Amino acid sequence: MSKLTLGFISAFNERVEPLMNGTVKAEGIELIPTYSHPAETFWRQLKFGEFEVAEMSMSSFLITKSQGADMIALPAFPTRRLFQTELSYHVDSGITKPEDLAGKRLGVAEYQQTAALWIRGILEHDFGVSQYKIHWYMERSEEMSHGGATGFKPPPGISFNRIEKNKSLASTLLANELDIAHVASPWVLQANSLDRSSRIGGGDWSKIMPLFPDRMAEATRFQKKHGFLPVNHTYIIRGDIYKKYPWVAFNLYTGFVKAKALAREKMLERVPSALFFGPEYAAMTRDMIGEDPFPYGINANQAMLDTVIGFSHEQALTPRRMKIDELFAAETLDT
Amino acid sequence: MAKLRLSFISAFNERVDPLMNGTIQAEGIEIVPTYSHPSETFWRQLKFQEFEVGEMSMSSYLIARERGFDIIALPVFPSRRLFHAELSYNTDSGIKKPEDLVGKRIGVGEYQQTAALWLRGILEHDFGVSQYKVHWFMERTEELSHGGATGFTPPQGISFQRIPPDKSMASMLVSGELDAAAINSPWKNMPNVIGRSHRIPGADGDWSKVKLLFADRMAEGKRFYDKWGFLPVNHAYTIRGDIYKKYPWVAFNLYTAFVKAKAHFNSKLIDSIPSALFFGKEYLAMTQEMFGNDPYPYGAKANRKMVETLIDFSYEQGLTTKKIKVEELFAVSTLEL
Numbered sequence: 241m242s243k244l245t246l247g248f249i250s251a252f253n254e255r256v257e258p259l260m261n262g263t264v265k266a267e268g269i270e271l272i273p274t275y276s277h278p279a280e281t282f283w284r285q286l287k288f289g290e291f292e293v294a295e296m297s298m299s300s301f302l303i304t305k306s307q308g309a310d311m312i313a314l315p316a317f318p319t320r321r322l323f324q325t326e327l328s329y330h331v332d333s334g335i336t337k338p339e340d341l342a343g344k345r346l347g348v349a350e351y352q353q354t355a356a357l358w359i360r361g362i363l364e365h366d367f368g369v370s371q372y373k374i375h376w377y378m379e380r381s382e383e384m385s386h387g388g389a390t391g392f393k394p395p396p397g398i399s400f401n402r403i404e405k406n407k408s409l410a411s412t413l414l415a416n417e418l419d420i421a422h423v424a425s426p427w428v429l430q431a432n433s434l435d436r437s438s439r440i441g442g443g444d445w446s447k448i449m450p451l452f453p454d455r456m457a458e459a460t461r462f463q464k465k466h467g468f469l470p471v472n473h474t475y476i477i478r479g480d481i482y483k484k485y486p487w488v489a490f491n492l493y494t495g496f497v498k499a500k501a502l503a504r505e506k507m508l509e510r511v512p513s514a515l516f517f518g519p520e521y522a523a524m525t526r527d528m529i530g531e532d533p534f535p536y537g538i539n540a541n542q543a544m545l546d547t548v549i550g551f552s553h554e555q556a557l558t559p560r561r562m563k564i565d566e567l568f569a570a571e572t573l574d575t
Numbered sequence: 576m577a578k579l580r581l582s583f584i585s586a587f588n589e590r591v592d593p594l595m596n597g598t599i600q601a602e603g604i605e606i607v608p609t610y611s612h613p614s615e616t617f618w619r620q621l622k623f624q625e626f627e628v629g630e631m632s633m634s635s636y637l638i639a640r641e642r643g644f645d646i647i648a649l650p651v652f653p654s655r656r657l658f659h660a661e662l663s664y665n666t667d668s669g670i671k672k673p674e675d676l677v678g679k680r681i682g683v684g685e686y687q688q689t690a691a692l693w694l695r696g697i698l699e700h701d702f703g704v705s706q707y708k709v710h711w712f713m714e715r716t717e718e719l720s721h722g723g724a725t726g727f728t729p730p731q732g733i734s735f736q737r738i739p740p741d742k743s744m745a746s747m748l749v750s751g752e753l754d755a756a757a758i759n760s761p762w763k764n765m766p767n768v769i770g771r772s773h774r775i776p777g778a779d780g781d782w783s784k785v786k787l788l789f790a791d792r793m794a795e796g797k798r799f800y801d802k803w804g805f806l807p808v809n810h811a812y813t814i815r816g817d818i819y820k821k822y823p824w825v826a827f828n829l830y831t832a833f834v835k836a837k838a839h840f841n842s843k844l845i846d847s848i849p850s851a852l853f854f855g856k857e858y859l860a861m862t863q864e865m866f867g868n869d870p871y872p873y874g875a876k877a878n879r880k881m882v883e884t885l886i887d888f889s890y891e892q893g894l895t896t897k898k899i900k901v902e903e904l905f906a907v908s909t910l911e912l
Contacts, residue, residue: 510849521858
């Protein structure tokens with residue numbers, strides 16, 4: 241009995257881990273896992289296409305597909321966050337609420353990253369702050385960015401600047417050379433070869449405040465209004481593999497579904513006992529954002545996908561509205 | 576460079592794991608870890624003393640020391656729970672609140688286990704329910720119990736019965752043969768050779784009739800902590816006497832390694848919260864609001880009141896015949912820590 245061996249790159253994610261550590265197997269497939277910081281994963285995959293299966297930025301995926309890239313996605317969305325609540329402002333900026341952002345300098349790791357796409361879309365649609373009224377600052381250099389790999393140019397009419405190479409998101413925010421920045425992501429302060437905040441930064445964070453001090457209230461508001469939580473990553477299969485072995489898409493997708501089911505089953509056991517009230521906290525999360533905040537499949541993600549596709553087009557990152565059936569493997573479209 | 580190789584038995588505990596998986600090393604010691612269900616660990620240690628270092632039930636330790644067992648503890652307390660809040664009742668029993676337990680049938684895994692010791696002490700001191708006015712039912716058999724290894728006999732005046740071998744706490748609670756039982760331990764569903772509730776789960780019963788005695792565990796946690804100033808401990812770690820006599824330095828070296836392992840885990844705590852909770856940071860802040868920044872203090876000094884309470888409860892409950900001194904319980908080199 242032989243199996244198809246596939247190189248697989250992804251960050252650690254509790255819903256994907258059973259697939260990466262071999263607890264759950266995709267039928268007919270043996271994965272060779274590489275754990276990687278998402279910033280590096282997407283840069284490597286967009287620039288060199290090293291892996292047969294890879295975690296992929298939704299926004300960069302839309303861009304690269306609109307340019308004809310040969311890869312296909314699976315509707316597995318194990319990472320969701322409230323990216324707008326990861327913005328932190330400098331108290332000297334005069335900002336106290338989202339509506340104050342008009343005219344301010346806002347720093348992101350990368351202009352085209354999915355987190356920044358959601359931030360722009362949500363500020364515009366939920367808080368009336370036009371993306372054209374903000375001064376955008378991007379940290380990653382052209383060589384070491386996803387945009388570098390997909391030929392990024394700042395969209396017309398956008399005030400776009402790059403953070404100097406000897407500075408970072410963290411250092412410019414702390415110095416109040418930025419008014420606000422996306423620095424509360426779980427990844428941006430972790431060492432990697434694209435982002436500089438782990439190397440250049442540090443200092444007195446007492447003047448830095450979260451734009452949404454009550455993340456739970458903002459999550460409840462967002463979920464109630466939109467009915468989903470924003471996704472930043474999906475998984476893609478390289479086109480040559482998908483053409484040669486079309487069965488890989490469905491087999492992998494069901495592997496992802498099984499891995500998520502196992503993670504859900506074990507979730508409470510994984511809550512550190514130091515929290516003491518794991519079941520109570522899990523119930524509070526359910527009350528705020530529902531029984532399964534990480535739905536997989538096309539049907540359950542229609543509204544989320546329509547929104548991300550719409551934002552990408554509105555923000556002139558893609559020249560047209562991409563269609564769901566050109567993004568995802570045909571075998572998974574009815575899931 | 577030689578190291579002393581010591582066999583080490585413990586359940587998985589996030590604060591101890593860095594020591595068991597080798598991320599943190601105790602000076603001069605190489606640990607050979609065995610991960611084990613606490614019920615099995617204590618039974619094996621009390622009966623066969625197989626391991627040089629092991630997790631140990633605080634209640635059984637007090638009893639074992641009184642009976643002359645040659646073991647010494649370290650003031651390391653990485654597992655704490657609100658044991659009385661793990662009690663569930665059958666709604667047919669007429670119980671609605673803790674005070675209603677008078678005259679009722681309560682099931683526990685083992686009469687002398689630390690969880691049951693805290694349960695009896697807290698019911699008596701905080702809710703006025705005398706241990707003599709409750710009918711106690713114990714699941715474990717004499718052969719396969721910690722009490723079997725330390726010569727347990729039911730204390731005078733206690734209404735004590737054993738659950739029949741073909742039944743369990745769970746099956747008797749759901750069928751109404753018990754009115755309340757301590758079935759919400761995190762260990763209850765994990766297979767082990769000592770308990771029976773995982774094998775005889777009463778799965779065909781009507782579980783909608785089984786409710787938590789403290790419906791709001793967080794409110795009860797806050798009440799308890801505000802009143803007592805600590806969270807109840809069930810386990811410590813012990814070193815076998817022959818090892819401690821031959822290598823007395825092992826006690827301090829191990830203690831400091833336990834401290835380092837806890838600090839290591841605390842530095843990773845936020846990252847270890849499943850992202851599916853979404854609000855890990857907020858939840859951790861809520862817990863810290865209730866119990867302070869370190870709900871797991873180590874050391875004899877920081878735990879004096881908690882340990883004295885255990886000693887008092889053990890004596891009051893007739894499990895020990897005199898009150899041992901805190902100074903006698905722990906390795907002398909750790910008493911000032």
